Amino acid sequence: MIGSMIKWMQRYEGWVGAGGGLCILAGLYLGLVVSPPDYYQGEVVRIMYVHVPLVQTAMLAYATLFVGSLWYLWKRDPIVDNLCHAAAGISAFLTALGLITGSIWAKPTWNTWWTWDARLVSFAVMFLILAGYLMLRTFIDDPEREARYAAVFAIVGFVDLPIVHFSVEWWRTLHQPLSFSMRGVSMSKDMLIPLGVMTVGFSLMFFYMVMIRTQMLYLDHLLAAKKGRLLSRVHLSSDVGSSPSSLSTP
C-alpha cells in the first residue's frame, strides 16, 4: 500500500490540477464577465462565485478528512494519515477564506459583517474544530499516537457538526424574528452555470492540493526516517568509550 497511493497521486496530480485550473479560469470569466448582475445586489453578487465554491469545497475537504480518519483507524496506513493531515490543513484554509469572503459579501448586502445564522455559526465552529485538530497534531510528539488521536477527534467533530447546525437553527428561530430578513439570491440559469463550473474547479483544485500536500508530508516523514537511519548508524557503530558491561571474548 505504501507506494501505490503515492504513485497514483504522482501520476494524476497534473491532470487534476490542470483541470481545476481551467475550470476556475472558465468559471471566473463566466462569473465575472458574462453573467448578469443580481436584481437586488448588483455587482456585489459576483463574490458569490468565489464564496459559495469555497464553502462547498471546505465541506468536501472535511468530508475527505472524515473518511480518511475512518480509513486510518481501520488500516493504520501512515500515508492515509498524511492524507488526513493534508486535508485538514487545506480545509482550515478554505474555511477561513469562506468566512472572510462571506463577511465581505455580507457587509454591502445585509449591512453587517456577521450574523448569527445557522450556516455561518456552524461553519465558524467547523473552523474551530479544524484549528483544534491542527493544534492537537502539533502538540503530540509521538507520530503514531498523533495520527490516532487526530483521527478520533476528526470523527467526533464531523458527527457533531450537523447537531451544531440544528441547534443554532432552532435557537435562531427563537431569537431572530422574521423582521430581519436575509434576502437570498434569485438564481437564474446564467448564474448557476458559472457557479457550477467554479464549484467543480475548486473541488478539483482541492484534490490537487491534497495530492501535493500528502506527498510533501510523506516525504517529510521519509526524510526523518532516513535521517534516523543515518544517525543511528553512528550511534550503533561508535566505539567511543568502553562500557563496563561490554563483553570481551577470551
Next chain:
Amino acid sequence: MIAIRGWDLGKSYGHYRVFEGLSFEVAAGECYALFGPNGAGKTTLLRILATLYRPTAGRFEIVGRDGVAEKEAARAALLFLAHGSYLYDELNATENLRFALALRSVTPAHHQIKSALDRVSIGAFGDLKVRYYSAGMKKRLSIAKAMLIRPQVLLLDEPYTSLDESGMSLMNRYITDSLKEGAAVLMTTHDRVRSAEVTHRLGVLDKGQLRQFTVDELKTHAIF
C-alpha cells in the same frame, strides 16, 4: 513451551533508532536477565513486550499470542512491574490490590489479600494510605499484587531497586516460586549478584545489538 518470543524487533523514534533486529526466546519456567548500559534500550524493549509501545519493526509473541494483533490476550497473560508503582496514593494497600485485581477480573477473598500482604511483610501497613509508603514498600506491594495475579509471563524492570536486603531476597524467592509454577520471567537489571541467584540466561543489549549467554557460559567466560 516458549512464553516470550521476539523476531527481528526494532524501535525507532522518528530520527532516532534505539535498536533493530533483536530476536530471542524465553521458555516457560525460565528466567532471562537483560543487562546493558544506560540508554541502550533495555526498558524500551521491555515496554514493547509489555504492549506499552508498538515495535517499529519485527514482531513478538506472549504465550503464543501476537503482541500487536492479539494484544488483549497477551495482556491477560503478562504482568509488568515497571518503574512506576501503578498505585493510587489516596487508597490503602488492600484497596489498591482489589482495584488492580478487579481490572483483571480477579476477586480475591479477604484472607488471600491479608496473607499476600503478610508474605511481603507489609501486613501491618495494610490500612495505611499508599501516599505514606516508601519506595521499597511500594515495591513489596507490587510483589503482593503479582502473587495474587499469578501471571504466566513476568516482565520486571529493575526489580531490585528500592528494596532492602530482605526485600531483594523476597523478590528472588518470589521469582523462584513463579518459575517453579511455570511462569517465564524477563528482567532488566544492573545487579549481577542478585540476578545470578535466579537467572538461567542473560543478554546484553548494547549499541543496538543483543548478545546472549547462558549462566554456564558466565562461568567459563570473563564476561563482565
Next chain:
Amino acid sequence: MPFFNVIRWVAWKDLISEVRSRETISSMFFFALIVILVFSFSFSMDQAAARELIAGIIWVAFAFTGIIGLGKSFSAELQNDCLEHLQISPASKGAIYLGKLAANLLFMLIVEVILFPMFVIFFNLDVVEELPLLLLIFVLATLGLSTVGTLFSAMTVQIRAREVMLPILLLPLAVPVMIAAVEATRGALHGDPLSLYGNWLQLLAVFDIVFTVLSFWAFEWILDS
C-alpha cells in the same frame, strides 16, 4: 460480570480518592464562585436584565468549572504512572470509560447542586416549582459535557499545553449542549410550560446518546498504545 465490575471499581476509585483528598470538588466550587462574582460585577443588572442573562451565566460557570473537573479526572492518573496501568490492563477500555464518565458526571452534578442555591440567593430567583425540571436539565446537559469531555481529557492528558487544549477541543463541540442548556434553563426559570422548551431537552438527550456511544467506541483508540 467483569465489565460492570470494572465500571464500578473505576468510578469507586475516583470517588473515594476525592472524598479523601477533597481536592477536585473544592477547587471546582471556589472557581465557580469566583466566576459568579466576576459576572455580577461585569454586568450591572437590574431584576429584568438578571432574569434574561442568568441562565447564560449559570451555564458559563458550570462549563468552565466542569472543564477543571474533567481535566483532573485523567491528570490524577498520572501519579505513579497509573495511566500506563490502565493502558496495558486487559480490562475493557469501554468499561474504564464508563467508570470515568460516571465519576465525572457525579462530581460536576455535586458542584452544580451546591452552586445553584448560591445563584438563587445572589440573583433572587424564584424556582421552587421548577426544581425537578431544573435537575433534569442539569443532568442531561452535564452528561453532554462529560461524554466528550472524558474522552478529550484522556486525549489531552499526555500532550503539551494540556490545560488549554481540553477547552479548545471541547467547547466548539459542546455548542449544542450550551445552547440547549441555556434555553431550557431560561424556560424553566421563566416558568414557561414544558412544551415551549421541551425540544431542547430532546436535543440534549439525543446528544447524550450519540456521544456516549461514540466516545465509548473511540476510547479504545485513545487509551491504548
